């Protein structure tokens with residue numbers, strides 16, 4: 303890592319099985335950007351407990367997610383891959399930022415509205431202040447850029463608002479981060495209801511392609527994808543199912559949407575679905591193979607976890623100490 307590079311931060315929750323949406327909207331861009339930036343990729347396990355979790359399952363999923371980051375092609379020697387809960391600065395900064403965030407702002411967050419409607423028996427304060435912890439994640443590392451899918455844009459905007467508010471009182475403490483949204487794949491929709499985003503928590507297993515799905519399931523899910531009765535392959539809002547398939551195809555093959563539309567000119571939906579299935583398989587199969595190899599190497603993964611937690615904590619503490627001083631906490635006596 304050199305100091306000349308700009309800083310990139312992003313994270314994912316270890317809740318549920320990761321979907322193709324997570325991969326195409328975020329993880330794939332992380333890999334592409336890794337060389338250009340000094341990168342911090344966190345497994346945000348603290349965010350996960352805003353919804354009730356089975357502790358053993360969460361632990362297992364968090365480790366699998368960290369391994370998956372590496373399997374996807376992020377070099378853990380050059381990039382900092384770590385668990386959020388291993389760096390206490392996240393919680394400490396989140397507390398301070400809570401005092402610079404308004405209830406009104408948080409009440410407008412669509413994710414809070416959706417999740418509280420879904421988990422009516424557990425509308426906890428953590429769910430409400432979730433975006434503040436996310437702001438702390440990003441601001442602790444003075445990130446310039448945050449690659450995410452479109453669904454996280456609102457959280458990025460509140461992060462910028464909080465940072466600007468803090469800076470306007472205390473001077474230039476935080477870098478104001480920019481979202482990085484990929485050209486294709488930033489919002490992959492459900493295969494069964496293309497009006498909704500593909501989500502880890504969807505109850506219908508045919509709605510999502512999971513990163514660990516076997517090739518036959520992937521092909522079958524693509525074949526069953528909901529389309530329409532128009533019978534033409536065009537990229538337009540009136541055909542959300544076809545549009546989504548073209549997005550997936552383009553993101554998996556690296557072709558532009560225009561190129562993909564031309565390629566399928568005159569084809570039927572069956573051909574499109576088959577090609578999408580093959581494109582997804584060819585992206586996910588190498589990732590799965592690498593994941594299975596890495597998973598076995600316990601000592602290697604443990605080493606990464608240990609070294610990177612230290613590296614992340616070092617950077618995080620620098621920002622935290624600065625912030626603590628600014629707000630007036632007494633200096634530590636050594």
Ligand code: TYM
Nearest residue numbers: 312313314315323324327328346436450451488489490500
């Ligand atoms: P999470 O875990 O829900 O999703 C991880 C990433 O995947 C993207 N994504 C999608 N992209 C395209 N199409 C979809 N259907 C789709 N579904 C999910 C998300 O936009 C995200 O980039 N709050 C965050 C995690 C987080 C974070 C952060 C992210 C915590 N702190 C700091 C960036 C920076 C979340 O729940 O993502």
